[in-house]
Structure formats: structure tokens, C-alpha cells
Amino acid sequence: MAGATLRDVARRAGVSIRTVSNVVNESVPVSDELRTRVEAALKELEYRPNLVARNLRRGRTGMLAFVVPELDVPYFAELAREVITAAREHGYVVMLDQTDGDAERERELLGRESRATMFDGLLLSPLSISEDELRDRTNRVPVVLLGEHIFNGDFHHVAIDNVAAAREATEHLVSLGRRRIAAIGDQPYSTGETAQLRTIGYRQALERAGLSVDESLIVSTPHFHRRLGAEAMRHLLALPEPPDAVFCYNDLLAIGAMYALADAGVRVPEDVAVIGVDGIQEGEYSSPTLTTIAPDKTQIARTAVSTLVASIEGTAPPPADAKAPYQLLVRGSTRGAHEAR
Template sequence: MAATLKDVALAAGVSIKTVSNVINDYQHIRADTKQRVMEAIDELGYSPNLSARSLRSGRTGVIGLAVPELSLSYFAELADAVITAAERRGLKVLIEQTGGGDRARELEILRSPRLQMTDGLLFSPLGMSNEDAHYLDVNFPLVLLGERIFGGPTDHVTMSNVESARAATAHLISKGRRRIAVVGGHRGEVIGSAGLRLRGYQQALEEAGIPFDPALVGYTTFWHRANGATSMRELLESGVEFDAMFGMNDTLALGAMRVLQEAGLRIPDDVAVIGFDDLDEGRYSLPTLSTIDPGRLEIADTAVRVLQERISRRDGDVPPREFEARYQVIERESSALPG
């Protein structure tokens, strides 16, 4: 039979009320008492009844996370970081996929009856735009992730896209590279990761006195390995000369690297490469992939913390806030100077 509150209380040597207080994350509980209760919960495999908990406290202890697609490694690793950050705060995470930029699906998520199972939502749209900001004016705690909407009615946790892309490009320039291709551009995009990172790339070129050459921009629709590979084939077939490449995410960079090596080009001797996102797989590619760490762990921790604040306070008097994570250039073999 499933363990009950009474079983946990007996195992921990506390009252049923104390166990309930620990589960509901009440503040004024001694650390040693909380630890005993949590150990008893783990030992017995106790799982709170979310429906009953919701009726008693108005909260479920569950938050939602809506991301475009878990097949993109960045969002899979972001989800993992969110789950870890939530667990530290005694929260569980319900994950939804929005379909990789499907605006209708994203709007549907904001109206989904499944939100009744959660206390709030972390939401990372790709299909919505600034014109859709009014849809974020909802009656439940919501924290926005990503770069599609700025100045909206909700808290927003984002990364330094322009500055970090400028740093990635400047890193290649510091290695003596002057003809830097970029893979992952979206035609006509201004707001959004691709548009912002292209702006950072152009700023770094301008600061170094290097003219921007549109022929060096490889455009894609999506940011999967296949798109990076296709974009790099097109750049090579065009005959444009380049001695470095900035992949707008690691997945694109890894796909492009494969094509470069198939073409007999050496990395980094012939073409230095840097990506973006600091995915775990980049540590094990051959060569290992230089990249930008955009502060994914900080983004996850900040987003969960801010959402929990909104859940606890339900305070509409605090205006929407914007948080920007710190980034770091990580040099590995793909951009290291030969020799």
C-alpha cells in the first residue's frame, strides 16, 4: 500500500501537521526537523496527493515548463536544469512541448486546462512575437524565457544574445581570423535569437574594422544538425572564402563541422569554429567545440526562483522585471591556435 502522511510522521517522529508543513514548504520549520521528514519521505516513497494538497493550500507544488522541442539539446538541458532548480525548492515540473515555433500551439498552452494542475508556468515561445505580448497578461504566475517578446506584462529571464555573440566573433578575430562565416541566420529576423546573434556578430566585425560580407551568412529555417550541415554545404558550394565559422548554436556548429571535415578542411587549422550554448556533447566532439556558455544554469535557477516568488506573493503591485544571465567564452580545440 502507498505510504500516508501518518506513516511519514511516525517514521520521522513528528506530528502529521509538521509533515504537512514541510510538504507545503512553510518557512518556520527547524532545519533538522525538515531533514528528518524529507528522509522519511524518501525512504517510504511517499507521494503527496496533489488534488488534496491543492484544496487545502490553493497550491499543487507543481510548476509548468513549456519549451519548443526537447529534440533540441539546448531545451533538453534547460529542462534538466529547471527540474534540478525546482527540486531544490520542493517543486515538481510538468513539461509541455510547443512544437518548435508553432504560434497557435503556444497560444493554446496559455489557455490549456492542464495549467490548473500547476501553480505557475515558465514559458519559452518561438512562434509568438512582440505583437502577441498582450496574450501574456494572464491570471496565473508566468515567467517568460527566451528572446521573442520584450517589454511584456510578465517577468522575463533571458540571455545576453548580442553581447555574447559579439564575444564569440571577437574570440575568432583574436585568433587572427578575418573571413568569418556565420551559420544559422533567419532572413528578416530582428528580434529573436538569430537576429540578435547576427547583430552581435556584425558589431564585432565593425569594432575590428572588418567589412560585413553578406555572402558569409548561412541561412537556415531550424537549428538542428542537418540544418547546420546543409548551410555549410551551401557556403562551400558558393565558393566564398572563409577561415572561421560562428555557429549560432552548438547543434548547428556540430553539423557544419562534419561537412567541413568531409570536405578535407582541418579544424581549427583551416577553419576555426565556435558555437553557442555549451552543450555537453561539445565536450566530446572531435575536435572539442569552443562555445559560449549563455548562463543556462543561472537562467533556470533565476526563472524558478522568480516564479516561486510570484506564486507565494500573488503580488500584482510589483512591476514586471527582466533578468539577464551572465555569459562566458569557453575555448576548446576547435578554435585553439595550431601548434
């Protein structure tokens, strides 16, 4: 019941352990007679290789770890799907863990007692942890970082060009004729690097358009959740001069903002145009549908996984920042907004 081993099969078939192994692995030629006998025994005993033992011997586990802040955030769920698929194509399976954006938990995950030794490689999504700590803790396991982190070329890294993406998002709003364009999602602390890059892009777009930046229109949020998007939007609506467009740093914030707008009876996009980032499925069916900057998640996952796998196999080029493609998807929350107002 406890699972037959090679030894059991060998005894049953009257051959050596090694021969059974040869049959199982199809690596070395085995005579037809023995092969037949061994295969019969394998079937009768329902032999399945003990992968833990095999991994110990081979020094590989065939597992990658993918660490995200929150799995119930659609962007990460959708990305995880792609990562799992990409990993499977390379013959790997994926262990998923969450940090809840907590630096402490991140340390724990990478720490001494961690299960890091069970994985051939590590895929990490936005971290609070610092570069030095990361280097300290992962010096044995290949790592690929996903999403922005201003690390200096010591790690492989896949992300979209956040500055450019944010600039394009804002320019899209400008192109609609909007002039009071707000931004929701800045994070002016050390862990908010992605957010800061998007703020830079936002400012660039306004400056290029000859618009002045009204600091009161930049609203910070500690997280990127729907509720905070709604709160931020309510705050903006309460300003003496509310915005006529909002660039949200992710789609969830945008969904929250649209919720607050609907609640306040403000029309989208006529009164306020809304754009997000992430290209999550939810935005395809929201009311109105959400204009967004959609990173190519499939591409991101593929690049990240194949870089990681190359790294594991020692065939990787030196660490570099891979820029992933993205796309502006114009939908209801900004469409047809030219004529309006």
C-alpha cells in the first residue's frame, strides 16, 4: 500500500534494481525478455517513481516557486495562470506563495528555514525586500524578478516600461481634450517603486502637453485595491475643481474609481474619463468597459520562465532588464469622449 519501490519490482521480476531503473528510464538498452518481465512487474505493483528520491539524486526538483503579493488580485491570478502554463512547457511545475506585500513574510519565505532548497528557481513579484537582502538570501537559487524594481542589474528582471506606459495612458487622456487629469495610486515610499515610475510618466505627459501639474490631483494609496480607488475618487470629487479625467495606476483602482463616480452620479466618460493599467478581464465587462494599458502577460510569463530555466541550466546570458510589450486598449471609459461634455 505504501507504494512499491524499485527494489520491490526487482524482486518480483527476478532482476536487479538497476535493470528496473533502466527500463523505467529507457536510457540504457534492455533485452526484450527482461523488459517484458519488468514491465509486467511494474504494472502489477503499480510502481511510481519516488520523485523525492529521484530529485535528491539528480539535484533537480523540477519545481519553480512563484511568489506574489496577493493571489486574489486579478492581475496576479491571470499572470499566475500564464506562468504555470509556461512552466509546464519547460517541464516544470509551480509552487505558489503569497506575501501579502509584507516585507517580513518575504524575508521569511527566503529565509534560512525556507523551502527555497526545494525549488530549482524563484520567480518573485514586486517585493518590499531590499536588493541587498535579496542577494543575501538567494545566492544559491536562480531568481527572476517580475514587475518593477530598481535593482542594478544583479538580477534578471522582466517588466513593462512603466514610465512610458504611464505616459501613454496620460497622453491618451490628453488626446481626448481633458485638461484636469488626476492620478490615483502614487506611493511615495521606498516600496512603491512601480508607482513612482508611473508618476514620472504621468508628469512627463502633462509637461509635454504643456499642462501644469496640479499636485492636489495626485492621490496616493497604500495598496492597489478597488476600495482605495473609490476612496481616492471621492476625495477628488470633493475638490473645488474636480478632475475631468483620471489615470489609475491599476485596473482595480480604476474599477473602484468608476464605482465612486457612478455613486456620485457623475458620467463616465462624459464627465470624467478613466483609464487603468493591467488589462484584467474584469475590465472587459465592467460598466462602462475599462480603457487600460494591458501588459502582455503571456509574453511576460514566457520570458520570465524561459530566462529562469536558462539560468537554472546555466545557459543564461548575464542578468538584464527585459522590457515586456504592452498595449493601449481603448474601451468605454474613454471612448466617444471627445464629442461629449
